[in-house]
Amino acid sequence: METLLDTQRRLKSLLLMYLLVVNAAGDCPKPEGGNNTVLTNESLLKNVFPENIMVTLECSSGYIKESGSEFITCINDQWTESELICKKKDCGQPPPKPHMKFDTSEGTLFGALVKVTCEKGYQISGPSYKECYDQGWSGRASCEIVACDKPAIANGNTSWDSGDDPEYNNTIRYTCHEGYTLIGSDTVVCDETGEYSPDQPVCNEVTRAPATTSRSQVAITDLTTTDAKVSTFSDSSAAPTVHRTQTVTTSSIPNLSTLPKVFRGKATSAGILSTTSSSFQGMHDGNVNTATDSVAAVVIGAVVLLGVIIGFFLLHKFNMRRKGSHGISPL
Numbered sequence: 001m002e003t004l005l006d007t008q009r010r011l012k013s014l015l016l017m018y019l020l021v022v023n024a025a026g027d028c029p030k031p032e033g034g035n036n037t038v039l040t041n042e043s044l045l046k047n048v049f050p051e052n053i054m055v056t057l058e059c060s061s062g063y064i065k066e067s068g069s070e071f072i073t074c075i076n077d078q079w080t081e082s083e084l085i086c087k088k089k090d091c092g093q094p095p096p097k098p099h100m101k102f103d104t105s106e107g108t109l110f111g112a113l114v115k116v117t118c119e120k121g122y123q124i125s126g127p128s129y130k131e132c133y134d135q136g137w138s139g140r141a142s143c144e145i146v147a148c149d150k151p152a153i154a155n156g157n158t159s160w161d162s163g164d165d166p167e168y169n170n171t172i173r174y175t176c177h178e179g180y181t182l183i184g185s186d187t188v189v190c191d192e193t194g195e196y197s198p199d200q201p202v203c204n205e206v207t208r209a210p211a212t213t214s215r216s217q218v219a220i221t222d223l224t225t226t227d228a229k230v231s232t233f234s235d236s237s238a239a240p241t242v243h244r245t246q247t248v249t250t251s252s253i254p255n256l257s258t259l260p261k262v263f264r265g266k267a268t269s270a271g272i273l274s275t276t277s278s279s280f281q282g283m284h285d286g287n288v289n290t291a292t293d294s295v296a297a298v299v300i301g302a303v304v305l306l307g308v309i310i311g312f313f314l315l316h317k318f319n320m321r322r323k324g325s326h327g328i329s330p331l
Helices: 002-026 261-266 269-283 292-327
Strands: 037-039 054-059 063-067 071-075 085-088 100-103 113-118 122-125 129-133 142-145 156-158 171-176 180-183 187-190 202-205 217-221 230-234
Touching (some): 054 063, 171 180
Antiparallel strands (some): 037 054, 054 071, 063 085, 122 142, 156 171, 171 187, 180 202
């Protein structure tokens, strides 16, 4: 009896060992993901993969299912081939933002980079690239308007009265205080680089030049009167100023009406005045502004007068001789 019981125990042990060996031989190894595929979390939690067991695959992060089955099966200690085909996820165009532009030349699929730029007069704040992730585009960039420093000018004023800095395309006007003159443009614009175009002007103090007297003067001489006055005039718009008065006395000139008729016919007062005037004119073609010209005029007048007296004397003597020769009777 005991021998029978012992035999049954041995048979049961052998059967159990056989079943364990058979089961171990029929298990598949832990499956691995394929091309852009991975095991689902549920499949990863399993430790034993016996015959005919099925596990589920899914697309890797950044990929989506294009076609095929997600399941594989353990058959004859091997997994069946995966039929799941995954493709890259397309993020599409980045969401638009004010004054922002995107360079999508690399595409919009998973892993692609997009360059971010701003319109003229705006600058980027944040990363200048966006990347297509599994959840969409990364980065939170924005475009902010360019600003210039507050305008300032010494000895002058500007038209900018706001507490904020001037922004792109704002125009500033400049004026100077009294006694100063503006050097440069009176109007500037805040450009896209954050600078003023053209450069800000400056106010320079006005320099007053000392008054000068023009050297160009004109002399006016009146020879038709007894007293000749020489006056000088500036060629400016100011009123004439008498610098010197020179008197020429002609009382020594005899009355030409008392001269003989012959002499009066040859030397008239008009002739004397014409000769004197011509002499004065020849000497005064330039500017008269000294007493030398007046003295020269007196000397010339005296020489002319002396010549007239000598001529009168010689003519008178000639007439007396003629009368004397006529008064003597022939023998």
